[in-house]
Amino acid sequence: MSNFDFQNETNNQSLNDGVKKNNNLTGTFNVELNDTLFKFVDANDVGKAATTLAGKPRLLIIDIIKRFCKNYISFFSLILILSISIACLIIPSVSPFGATTPLTNIDVNWIKELPPSYSPIVTESLNSNNYEFLMKIAHENPDLKIINSTIQINNEFLVTYNKYLFLEAYSQQNINSLLGTNTQGIDIWTRTWTAARDSITLSFLVATTDAIIGITIGSVLGFYAGKWIDTFLSRIVDVIINIPTLVWFLMLMTIVGKANINQFNLYLILISIGWVYMVNNTRLWMITVKDQEFILSAKAVGCSTQRQIFVHALPMVIGKLATTYVRRIVIVIMSISSLVFLGFLDSKSDPNLGTLLKEAIPLLDINFWGLLLPALILLFFSLSAQFVANGLHDALDPKVGRGK
CATH class of the missing domain: 1.10.3720.10 (MetI-like)
Incomplete structure (x- = not known):
């Protein structure tokens, strides 16, 4: 037998072996189809699995906050x-005073431009009428130390006194303006x-x-x-x-x-x-x-x-x-x-x-x-x-x- 014929016979034998292997391999994939391969899947189970895998969806408003x-x-x-x-x-709403009305209905000249209640002592220049009225209220309430000192300058009186004690005695009301009043007594x-x-x-x-x-x-x-x-x-x-x-x-x-x-x-x-x-x-x-x-x-x-x-x-x-x-x-x-x-x-x-x-x-x-x-x-x-x-x-x- 020549070398050429021997080589062809070898190639034919290899080809036949390969076909047999393929046939055997193909046979292993011949799976019988039956009802066990087709089952209904619960959508809720799939959703739970996806949520577990990807996490719960986040709301946009929560992320913004x-x-x-x-x-x-x-x-x-x-x-x-x-x-x-x-x-x-x-x-x-809780304040005892109004935002557009004076503190009380007494003469506005006594309640305008009040100091804060934490600093009640004032020094004012009073005319004779106002000074006499102040002295009258002080004498009627001797238990309240209203007037601290008085200096007379011509017809004016420079008086240092507790403004809030005077207003309390004058109006018979508890007047306590935290930061004082403006020029209208508010x-x-x-x-x-x-x-x-x-x-x-x-x-x-x-x-x-x-x-x-x-x-x-x-x-x-x-x-x-x-x-x-x-x-x-x-x-x-x-x-x-x-x-x-x-x-x-x-x-x-x-x-x-x-x-x-x-x-x-x-x-x-x-x-x-x-x-x-x-x-x-x-x-x-x-x-x-x-x-x-x-x-x-x-x-x-x-x-x-x-x-x-x-x-x-x-x-x-x-x-x-x-x-x-x-x-x-x-x-x-x-x-x-x-x-x-x-x-x-x-x-x-x-x-x-x-x-x-x-x-x-x-x-x-x-x-x-x-x-x-x-x-x-x-x-x-x-x-x-x-x-x-x-x-x-x-x-x-x-x-x-x-x-x-």
Whole structure:
């Protein structure tokens, strides 16, 4: 046999062995199909197994709250704002004095510009009639050491005496003004917290209304940037913004009339101007997200335009808008105070922080609390609101959470 024939025979033998092995291997996979291979699977068991493997789904609001609470400065600022708000509600309710009426119905000359109750000794220059009346009350109440010293200067008497003991003996009432009274004899402590309550409430309502109107219009304009509706409304917003706010206040107050200014009319005047700022900010942020992939995907699957705007796009920019919203609250408080200082809003029956700051000017050399307390409330509220706004921005922005 030649070498060539021997090689062919060897190759044929190897091929036959391979076919036999394949046949044997194929035979091992011939599995009989029966009912035991087809069983119904409980969906609850599958869900439990998937939950065990991947963990329970987390709610978005829970994640936002956790991220906000991890920012200790913002969390402490929120507690401070809540404390101020609670104090504004409780203190005027439990105070024995009113915010717009004098301490008592006695002669207002005796109860105006009272010192704080922790420092009741005063030195005043009295005319002969007032001095005689003071001496009469002191002699009728010998158990109370009312007068400390007296110096006569011509027809005037320089008397050092306990003002609160004198008022208690005179009015037969327990008068205890914690921080004293203003020039109208009204308790500074009660009036300040009442004014803070009214100012914060009004500014919160104005900022919320501005946000609802401005975010709604701004979201639509941002999504339709370049369209005729965006061009038309944007020009109106530009006109309102470019004219100074004070000019708008003057025009609107002239229309309403200074005598008709009350809390509701002031609310209408403020929202008629403030909504444009929320429109501008919302429009700019919506332009940055309207062409991103998730919006295009929502459009591709057939989502309506309203759903694309308010369900998909708006949540992505709400953190930025929260900062503007909180700042708007502080801006409204400052705007009201500015109107009081300029004399366009003289609300003695409905006091606000601007009214208190204006009333405190004559008391600077007598009682510093008239200016210090409303200034501290305004300062702490403004700073805390800014920190809360920054914390909300970080908590609502998922990119910030991933970056930490």
